[in-house]
Amino acid sequence: MSAFVVAYFPHLCLAFGGLLVLCLSMARSVPAGFYPVTAGLFAALPGLWAVAGPQGGSPIACFYAGLLSVIALATIGLLARYAKRRGFAGDALYGLLLWSALGMLLLADADDWIMLAVGLELASLCLYALIAARLDDNLGTEAALKYFLPGAMALAVLLFGMALIYAASGSLEIAASLAAPGPLTAAGLALVLIGVGFKLSLAPVHLWTPDVYQGAPAPVAAFLSSGSKAAAAAALLHVCSEVSPEAKELLWPALAVAAGLTMAVGNLGAVAQGSVKRLLAYSSIAQMGYILMAAMAVNDGGGEAALFYLAAFALMDLAAFGAVGALSAEIGDRDDIAAYRGLGYVHPWRAGVLAIGLASLAGLPPTAGFVGKFLVFGAALSAGYVGLAAFGIITAVVGVFYALRLLAALYMRESLIAHPAAVYATGPAATLALGVMAAGLVGLGLFPQTLLGTIAALFGGA
Structure with a gap:
C-alpha cells in the first residue's frame, strides 16, 4: 500500500x-483568491515528488510530473488575472485544470492501453469545458x-486500433502487445498513431x-498546447520505443511523410496568418513534426533529444500564449498582428x-x-533519416x-492605435510565470547540459 502511494x-x-x-466552490464564503492558491499548491506537489526521483514510478512519470507542475503552475498564474478581468473567474476552472493535468500524467505514464485511453479522455473532457469557460x-x-467532434472520432479510431492490437497479441500491456509482429498488430498500431497524432x-x-x-x-x-501535446508526445515516445523492427519497416515511411508534412504545413501556415493566435497554433503544429522525427529515432539516441525539446516546447508555448493573454487587455482583445x-x-x-517565445519557436539562438532543434536534427541524422532532417532544416x-514578421510589428513599426501605458496590471502571479518561462528559455539555451544531464541520469544514461 505504501509503495503504491509513493509511486502514484x-x-x-x-x-x-x-x-x-470543486467541493470548496459550493461554499460561497470562500474568498475568490483561495481557489488559484489551493490549486497551485496541489499542482506543485508532483514537482516536489519529481525532484526526489522516480520513487517507485517510471522515469517518464518523474520527468513529466516535474514538467507538468511547471505547466500547471504557470497556467494557474496566467489564468487568475485573465479570467477575473473578463468576468469568468469561475472557481471550478481550477478543479478542471487539475483533473486535466491528472489525465495528462496518466497518458504520459501509461504502461497499458486502457490507462492510455483513460488518461487521454480525462484530459480532453476537462479541456472541452475549459475552452468554453466563457459562456457569453x-x-x-x-x-x-x-475540438470535441473530431476528438470523439479520433478516440474511436484509437480504441479500434487498441482492439486490433489486443486481438493479435492477447495482452493490454503496451510493451508485450507490440512485441508480437504481424499485419494485424501493424494495422492496429497505425490506427493508434492516428489517434495520438490528432492530439x-x-x-x-x-x-x-x-x-x-x-x-x-x-x-x-x-x-492545451503545452500540457496535452507534451503528454501525447511522451506517450508517442513510449509506443515508438516498443515497436518491433517488422512493424517499423511498414509504418516508419508513413511516419516520415507525416513528420515532413507536419513541419511544412505548420511553418508555411504560420507565415500566412494575420491572427497572432492562429500563427502560434500553426507554429505549435510545426514543433510536433520535429518531435515526431525524434520519436522515430527514439531507440537511436532520439529519446533524450525529444524530451529536451518537449520541455523547451512547453516553455516557449507558455511564454508566447501567456504574453498574448497579458497583452490582449491592452489592445481590446484584438488578435490581428497590426x-x-x-x-x-x-x-x-x-x-x-x-519576443523570447517567438525566437525559441523559430529556433533562434x-x-x-x-x-532543441539542433539535438533533434542530430538524432535524425544519426538514425539515418538524412532526407527528413534536411527537409526539417529547410522548414525551420x-x-x-x-x-x-511579428517581431517587426512589436519593435520596428509605429503603433496604429493609442496604447495607454499599463492600463491593466499583469498581476504578480502572471508576472512571475512569464519571467520564469523567459528565464527558462534563455537559461536552457545557454546551459542545456543542466536539463540534458538530468534526463540522462533519470533514464540510466549517466
Whole structure:
C-alpha cells in the first residue's frame, strides 16, 4: 500500500486537489483568491515528488510530473488575472485544470492501453469545458465544439486500433502487445498513431488546431498546447520505443511523410496568418513534426533529444500564449498582428517575453528552441533519416519568417492605435510565470547540459 502511494503520489495529489477545489466552490464564503492558491499548491506537489526521483514510478512519470507542475503552475498564474478581468473567474476552472493535468500524467505514464485511453479522455473532457469557460463567448463555445467532434472520432479510431492490437497479441500491456509482429498488430498500431497524432496536431489531422486556439482563452490555449501535446508526445515516445523492427519497416515511411508534412504545413501556415493566435497554433503544429522525427529515432539516441525539446516546447508555448493573454487587455482583445505594432516600446516586459517565445519557436539562438532543434536534427541524422532532417532544416528556416514578421510589428513599426501605458496590471502571479518561462528559455539555451544531464541520469544514461 505504501509503495503504491509513493509511486502514484503525483496522481493522487492532482485527483484530490481537483476534488477539493470543486467541493470548496459550493461554499460561497470562500474568498475568490483561495481557489488559484489551493490549486497551485496541489499542482506543485508532483514537482516536489519529481525532484526526489522516480520513487517507485517510471522515469517518464518523474520527468513529466516535474514538467507538468511547471505547466500547471504557470497556467494557474496566467489564468487568475485573465479570467477575473473578463468576468469568468469561475472557481471550478481550477478543479478542471487539475483533473486535466491528472489525465495528462496518466497518458504520459501509461504502461497499458486502457490507462492510455483513460488518461487521454480525462484530459480532453476537462479541456472541452475549459475552452468554453466563457459562456457569453460564442467563439469559445464554437472552439470547444470543433475540438470535441473530431476528438470523439479520433478516440474511436484509437480504441479500434487498441482492439486490433489486443486481438493479435492477447495482452493490454503496451510493451508485450507490440512485441508480437504481424499485419494485424501493424494495422492496429497505425490506427493508434492516428489517434495520438490528432492530439499532437500532426498533419493531416491538424485542421482543428487553429480554430480551437483562436477561440480558447489564451491561458487555456497555452495549457492545451503545452500540457496535452507534451503528454501525447511522451506517450508517442513510449509506443515508438516498443515497436518491433517488422512493424517499423511498414509504418516508419508513413511516419516520415507525416513528420515532413507536419513541419511544412505548420511553418508555411504560420507565415500566412494575420491572427497572432492562429500563427502560434500553426507554429505549435510545426514543433510536433520535429518531435515526431525524434520519436522515430527514439531507440537511436532520439529519446533524450525529444524530451529536451518537449520541455523547451512547453516553455516557449507558455511564454508566447501567456504574453498574448497579458497583452490582449491592452489592445481590446484584438488578435490581428497590426494591433501589436509598437507594443515593444509601450509594454516592454510583456512584449519582451513574447519576443523570447517567438525566437525559441523559430529556433533562434541563444534560446532552448535552437538547442532543441539542433539535438533533434542530430538524432535524425544519426538514425539515418538524412532526407527528413534536411527537409526539417529547410522548414525551420521558413519558420524564421513568421517570427520576424511579428517581431517587426512589436519593435520596428509605429503603433496604429493609442496604447495607454499599463492600463491593466499583469498581476504578480502572471508576472512571475512569464519571467520564469523567459528565464527558462534563455537559461536552457545557454546551459542545456543542466536539463540534458538530468534526463540522462533519470533514464540510466549517466
